[in-house]
Amino acid sequence: MVRPQKAVASFDSATGMLRALSRFLHDRDVPLLGQAPGVLEPVAAAIAGAAARLPRAAKEKAYAVSGWAEAVPLRRVPEIRAEELARWVSGHYPPGPYPVAFVGSSNGALVHLAAALRAPWLPQTLLLPVRRRGVGPDDPRGDLRATRAAGEALLAANPELVLHHMHDANQDRLMIAGMTYFRVKWRRLPEAYRRFLEESLPAGATLVVPECGLSWPVTRVGPRYVFQHGALGGATREEYEHGGPRVAGYLSRYGAGRERWDYPPADGESPEAEWGFEPELLADLEELAARNGWRLARMRFDEPEDLSPVVADLYRSWYRRRGLPADRLLVECFLLLEPWWALRSGSVPYWMVFNAGQSHARAMDYLDGADPFDEIRLMLFSHGVESVGLAGVADWRRLLERARKVGVFTGVDTSTYPRDFAGLIRAHRELSRIRTTYPMPLPLEWEAAEEFLGKREELDWSG
Amino acid sequence: MPLESLVRTALGMRVAVWRSHGPGPAVVCLHGAGVSSRELLPFVRAMGVTHDAWSLDLPGFGRSEKPRAPLTLTALADAVAGWVAESGLQRPCLLGGSFGCQVAVDVAARHPGAAGALVLVGPTVDARARNPARLVGQWLRNSVRESPRMLPLNAADYLDAGPRQVLASFGISMRDRIEDKLPHVAVPALVVRGGKDRMVSQAWAEEVTRLLPRGRLVVMDGLPHMVPYKDPRGLAREVGAFLEAAW
Numbered sequence: 001m002v003r004p005q006k007a008v009a010s011f012d013s014a015t016g017m018l019r020a021l022s023r024f025l026h027d028r029d030v031p032l033l034g035q036a037p038g039v040l041e042p043v044a045a046a047i048a049g050a051a052a053r054l055p056r057a058a059k060e061k062a063y064a065v066s067g068w069a070e071a072v073p074l075r076r077v078p079e080i081r082a083e084e085l086a087r088w089v090s091g092h093y094p095p096g097p098y099p100v101a102f103v104g105s106s107n108g109a110l111v112h113l114a115a116a117l118r119a120p121w122l123p124q125t126l127l128l129p130v131r132r133r134g135v136g137p138d139d140p141r142g143d144l145r146a147t148r149a150a151g152e153a154l155l156a157a158n159p160e161l162v163l164h165h166m167h168d169a170n171q172d173r174l175m176i177a178g179m180t181y182f183r184v185k186w187r188r189l190p191e192a193y194r195r196f197l198e199e200s201l202p203a204g205a206t207l208v209v210p211e212c213g214l215s216w217p218v219t220r221v222g223p224r225y226v227f228q229h230g231a232l233g234g235a236t237r238e239e240y241e242h243g244g245p246r247v248a249g250y251l252s253r254y255g256a257g258r259e260r261w262d263y264p265p266a267d268g269e270s271p272e273a274e275w276g277f278e279p280e281l282l283a284d285l286e287e288l289a290a291r292n293g294w295r296l297a298r299m300r301f302d303e304p305e306d307l308s309p310v311v312a313d314l315y316r317s318w319y320r321r322r323g324l325p326a327d328r329l330l331v332e333c334f335l336l337l338e339p340w341w342a343l344r345s346g347s348v349p350y351w352m353v354f355n356a357g358q359s360h361a362r363a364m365d366y367l368d369g370a371d372p373f374d375e376i377r378l379m380l381f382s383h384g385v386e387s388v389g390l391a392g393v394a395d396w397r398r399l400l401e402r403a404r405k406v407g408v409f410t411g412v413d414t415s416t417y418p419r420d421f422a423g424l425i426r427a428h429r430e431l432s433r434i435r436t437t438y439p440m441p442l443p444l445e446w447e448a449a450e451e452f453l454g455k456r457e458e459l460d461w462s463g
Numbered sequence: 464m465p466l467e468s469l470v471r472t473a474l475g476m477r478v479a480v481w482r483s484h485g486p487g488p489a490v491v492c493l494h495g496a497g498v499s500s501r502e503l504l505p506f507v508r509a510m511g512v513t514h515d516a517w518s519l520d521l522p523g524f525g526r527s528e529k530p531r532a533p534l535t536l537t538a539l540a541d542a543v544a545g546w547v548a549e550s551g552l553q554r555p556c557l558l559g560g561s562f563g564c565q566v567a568v569d570v571a572a573r574h575p576g577a578a579g580a581l582v583l584v585g586p587t588v589d590a591r592a593r594n595p596a597r598l599v600g601q602w603l604r605n606s607v608r609e610s611p612r613m614l615p616l617n618a619a620d621y622l623d624a625g626p627r628q629v630l631a632s633f634g635i636s637m638r639d640r641i642e643d644k645l646p647h648v649a650v651p652a653l654v655v656r657g658g659k660d661r662m663v664s665q666a667w668a669e670e671v672t673r674l675l676p677r678g679r680l681v682v683m684d685g686l687p688h689m690v691p692y693k694d695p696r697g698l699a700r701e702v703g704a705f706l707e708a709a710w
Contacts (some may be wrong), residue, residue, distance in 0.1 A: 375673070406669050406680045414684050433666040436673065 004088035016335025022092035048422035086190030096200025108351030115339035164273035234356035234389020483511020489555035493563030499525025533631035554579030608687035657686030
């Protein structure tokens with residue numbers, strides 16, 4: 001059997017969010033993305049800093065190899081067991097009781113909502129990276145051909161899973177050079193999740209299902225198997241499928257010898273692999289809630305970042321109620337999350353799904369509509385690629401200029417971004433050095449939060 | 464354009480001054496501990512393209528008159544305020560480099576009419592690092608990134624001032640509790656930090672900005688402590704943009 005911590009990608013959103021939130025509930029911050037003890041941070045920062053001075057090709061190789069080393073060998077994929085994965089996930093959290101718990105879509109803003117409430121979140125989706133050879137990143141058909149049998153074997157062994165085989169040659173270029181992305185979603189509630197919830201939620205508690213409605217074009221491979229063309233970020237759905245000048249420019253920059261990708265034709269839409277919610281799971285959750293005397297609340301939104309301004313505003317109003325300045329903003333990106341330091345530094349968290357132009361535009365929109373902030377800190381995830389739609393350093397500087405006093409990158413080396421891999425370590429280090437800090441507050445009351453959230457038009461509540 | 468060299472009198476002492484007479488409002492530069500205007504002259508030239516740029520040697524340093532005993536920080540600030548009054552400049556922008564920031568802040572806090580704006584480039588001394596051993600360590604870590612051409616300038620400055628003055632200025636710099644005065648600076652203030660400055664941490668630069676009622680921070684990537692020497696044009700651009708917004 002493959003151990004769950006070996007099967008699951010540590011560089012992924014779901015894992016990063018699980019680590020950030022579970023460490024928060026253990027009263028811990030997130031040095032080294034929660035993957036190693038904090039005392040190693042200075043050493044790791046020094047090593048990563050030295051690696052940052054390597055030539056570009058060597059750096060890209062090192063990044064790709066670091067991902068590959070985490071991936072599961074193709075032949076071992078059928079040994080992965082969903083129930084083991086679920087036990088590993090729920091084992092991260094301290095025992096309850098909790099007045100509220102979340103089960104569903106991954107979302108960085110949701111992690112901050114859960115942290116404010118001191119509540120756990122169980123992800124519906126996990127990423128299982130799988131090693132494969134002999135397929136270039138720009139060959140989606142080749143990728144599907146090489147790994148399809150492993151995907152089918154995984155599903156045969158795990159009837160509770162849906163497989164979203166994902167291929168993003170734009171943003172995951174370095175990572176998918178030697179591996180493929182199997183994103184799995186639970187369509188039935190795993191036993192470990194059920195047990196954790198029953199042990200942690202008293203009668204009268206609320207079970208909230210965050211449901212991101214984002215869907216994406218896919219090719220159906222089997223009843224529980226879809227192949228997803230690209231992903232949310234810099235390039236559009238049309239660009240993944242049909243190419244265009246930006247794609248041609250990108251492929252030429254990377255010497256791909258082609259002008260567009262050759263995805264198998266899309267024959268439908270499906271919940272997006274990383275963020276979208278698979279509604280089949282709802283039946284089990286409803287049944288479980290009814291049996292235990294919990295209220296089930298569905299929190300629906302269209303896109304991942306719909307939740308970001310809502311949670312940012314919730315934090316701001318909470319800080320004001322507590323008599324804090326509420327003039328500090330922490331803009332986070334992808335899996336770079338710091339719920340503990342956000343609260344200790346009195347920062348309003350605003351989460352961006354990735355480092356691409358559309359996240360930049362939405363963050364600017366948020367700043368347009370919000371009272372000005374004195375301080376803005378920005379953490380940026382570096383994925384190593386000059387990808388289609390990437391927002392550059394100059395764009396991010398424009399965002400930071402919105403701060404009245406201090407607008408700074410946190411952990412970003414602007415001269416090496418987006419190949420700034422040491423930034424993952426540096427971000428926490430720099431954040432933890434903010435001087436003006438506040439005591440950790442008592443948890444936000446769920447009733448107050450729900451009333452606030454219920455009034456927001458970005459969210460559709462029921463139950 | 465050659466620099467104009469002038470000698471004026473302030474509080475009974477001769478003060479040596481350099482000027483590059485550009486069209487814009489006046490910017491008066493104050494140098495760091497133990498040194499003199501020498502290391503600021505490249506910046507004065509660059510700033511002088513657009514502004515009326517000045518740099519003065521504080522009493523006891525460079526070519527200015529040496530008082531019998533080293534002046535206190537308060538006396539240095541009074542001398543600067545006196546010089547501003549006698550030179551006929553109307554509320555100029557005071558730009559400090561390193562220890563010069565401490566002088567500029569003291570002027571702004573205690574002589575409210577003397578300065579119209581402040582620029583603090585690499586403000587010393589971090590309230591949590593006020594210990595000589597730590598400062599020396601930080602200075603050594605920073606020095607590898609400074610321009611080697613600055614060394615002979617610094618050596619000449621130290622010889623001009625003499626060891627007593629130099630040590631006294633470091634002592635003054637260390638004892639000054641700048642954090643108590645920053646909240647009393649009413650004018651717009653720009654804080655500039657070199658991204659690789661090991662003497663002024665990012666956290667301290669942010670703290671300084673936060674304490675200034677009208678402060679704003681700019682981090683110039685890749686530069687060490689002596690931003691005015693390493694990138695005079697870049698700094699002049701930042702100061703120009705700041706003054707345009709402030710005035």
